[in-house]
Amino acid sequence: MKILLVGEYSRLHNSLKEGLIVLGHEVTIIGSGDDFKKYNVDHTIFPKYFKKNSIAQFVKKVTYRITGINLEMTEQGIRFYKLLPILKDYDHVQLINSDALETHPWLAKKLYKKLLEQNKKVSLLICGDDTPVMDYNLKNELKYSVLSPYLEDRKLKNLFQYSLKYTTNSYRKLFKWVEGHSNVLITSDLDYEIPMQRMGYTTHFIPNPINTDKIKHNQSNSKKKDKIIIFLGINRLSYIKKGINFFEEALEVIKDKYNDKVEIVVTENVPYAEYIQLYDRADILLDQVYGYDQGYNALEAMAKGKVVFTGAETEFIEHYTLTKPVAINALPNTQTIVKELSYLIENPTEITEISKRARIFIENEHNYIKIAQKYLDTWKKST
Missing domain, CATH: 3.40.50 (Rossmann fold)
Known part of the structure; x- marks a missing residue:
């Protein structure tokens, strides 16, 4: 055709x-x-x-x-x-x-x-x-x-x-x-x-x-790293509708609470090619709240093995009959985001497990x- x-x-x-x-x-x-x-x-x-x-x-x-x-x-x-x-x-x-x-x-x-x-x-x-x-x-x-x-x-x-x-x-x-x-x-x-x-x-x-041939799973071993890297890419045009303010507030708390355990990377309004290079080092990517399902950026990050805070609501879980999380459902609540991030920082093996499941999910459902x-x-x- x-x-x-x-x-x-x-x-x-x-x-x-x-x-x-x-x-x-x-x-x-x-x-x-x-x-x-x-x-x-x-x-x-x-x-x-x-x-x-x-x-x-x-x-x-x-x-x-x-x-x-x-x-x-x-x-x-x-x-x-x-x-x-x-x-x-x-x-x-x-x-x-x-x-x-x-x-x-x-x-x-x-x-x-x-x-x-x-x-x-x-x-x-x-x-x-x-x-x-x-x-x-x-x-x-x-x-x-x-x-x-x-x-x-x-x-x-x-x-x-x-x-x-x-x-x-x-x-x-x-x-x-x-x-x-x-x-x-x-x-x-x-x-x-x-x-x-x-x-x-x-x-x-x-x-x-999602091009699972071009995008390789490159999640690093969080247990062997000195710091867990958290990435937030900001697009000012969609700042409010994606609930980025909740992520920023949560990161302020995380920075104070786990300063010796995390590295926080924040970028703003960068071209797509530069954006994906910048988050390659990350373990956790903060995408958006207010979603039931994942958007395109989240899916590509999941294909790379990132633990993505994004839409992963009950409707999404039921549609794909998932029994274990492949992403973190990001709610419009700062304290909930802080709680989820804290758990991952204190339990780095969970980052590795979600990373593996995320990649498999993309290969199965989004190839x-x-x-x-x-x-x-x-x-x-x-x-």
Whole structure:
């Protein structure tokens, strides 16, 4: 098959591409690379003119203040439009999000319409914020979600503009149009599968693909090390919605309590390639709270044998019928995180055991070739 993957936010599409290529398919990724993360794409729509040129940035700010028009979004749409002539005759097109082009909704619809006219089947992947997921999270029926901080304090609205945009009329219409023209909807983890099901959508749940050939298990022997290394990578754009403040508070306590036993490494807003190199030495990685399941960064860290504090709720345990932990369920509670970290620091053999189980879990449930085959099977069955 000839396959086009549109958008890349987490390396999901790159790993899927790697699995599909092993299975003998031709795959192309188009996207922006997700700003500072700089994920690999075959064709870029990154708005480099308004991102890199200081004069253009000034014009962008003035234009936005006067008209409300974001020229970066305009540039991305134009860049995609210019690539449309070569984006044809694909057997399958997958959009990573209803806003995969990250342009104005009215423009995205026109571009999607042209894209669909010159290709065959299309699938919509639900692997992050999107209209039905945000609608359900706003109901506040789950124990917690990425919108929990906003629901507890509406003054944080400005910090949730990206998530809440999907509930505005223009993005709602865009989602409805994309969903109506998609042959199948696919969810990547339980944080999206649960809301989509409860909102009445028919979806196919396919776990995130992880390249277990490329990512090696490299968890160090914690018993022989002088200090246990704890890593926290901060993305300021998702700081509140990932509950990073709970990790920071917990680390202050851990630093005072176990200063001679731990080394704490904190980074902020670094490109993906640099990020994964920085946490290679770590034994424990702090990913996010407010999750029921693991996101992409957590899964890659688990593949390396890191003990990851992330989403690992009861629903996740039951879905995969786990009897022993493969990750630590990080709750939005500083004292609970301190307690879990303290136990691991005082019982380093448990770090080793969870590390082994995490790797086996990824190999069994997230192997990129097996997952790629699941995508192919789902695409072929869709009508």
